[in-house]
Amino acid sequence: VSSAEESVKSQLEDPCVQPAGPESSEASESQPDTLLPLPVPGHAGLSIQEMVAMSAEVDTYAITKRVKEVLTDNNLGQRLFGERILGLTQGSVSDLLARPKPWHKLSLKGREPFVRMQLWLNDPNSVDRLMEMKRLEKKAYMKRQHSSLSESPSREGGVCMGDYSRAVSPQPIVRDHQPQLKKPRVVLAPEEKEALKRAYQQKPYPSPKTIEELANQLNLKTSTVINWFHNYRSRIRRELFIEEIQAAVGGKSGADGESSCDGAESDSRASGLEEPNPDEPAASGHTDALFTFPESSSALASSSASSATPSSNPRDSSLRRKKAANLNSIIHRLEKAANRDEPHEWEF
């Protein structure tokens, strides 16, 4: 029941509305930060970092929920909000709003965006100010469009913020000849991801040797494999946090006692980590691994474009797998803590 309606600590209350000031930030469209480097507006020279350090428990889930509402209600985008208010890029904002980590698991740095959101929400003029910025941006954009029509390719001297050089430029095909300053961005094929996920199930923390092998088998750079494991691990971890939050927020009736060691049931929403439908026909290899769950493999090898299964429980087996992998992960840590190298087999 507890939850937290305005669990905001007094600190963050912000009655005094910053008086707009000489807002001359114009002309130079898309000038990076306007007021990111933090001497917080109406707060006696307190920097955000100081506020973060002082602020008490904050309900990150509630905050992001509110922010999403306010943004959509007012037709304000994540990009604008991120760049002007949080000092983050659109992708980061999207991620943050979609799956906020619980406050107590955030580092000081990680808490900063939430404090800023809190501040923003408490400022009665925040929305209007943002809308004004949006207007100005659009105006600047129009101006640019207009001027570019009358002259040669006007290369903006801007700080490469919103620079979409495309559209009208006669560049039939991007047969790039430009000095590879732009690394092509690796895009793993679904099957490659599958293979990596399978490998993860076996060993969340592969040894350099294993990584090397995987890289060779899949024809990927080892750094790509390494990065993939880092990313996957942390994203799985975050998934678990979210389940934790939802479990806490959810059932308010009676004690939600979970007998099992890890309270993390509740239906977790579709996450990017979930594969449409794992199971490879073969997949006969997984015998070792500390934990492995059989999981009745199903046919249904529909490649992607799932969305089918109008009503069934797609996840569950995947949830179980996540838990299994999580256990392996925990074991890995315990072993490390125990100063034991090579997380090899244990006897249970």
Next chain:
DNA sequence: TGCCAGTCAATAGG
């Protein structure tokens, strides 16, 4: 060195 938390930024859909 390896790990992690935060992010960035390219991209894929809408």
Next chain:
DNA sequence: CCTATTGACTGGCA
């Protein structure tokens, strides 16, 4: 345009 996803990078820690 906008949002979601995700490989790669950065800084901190041990």
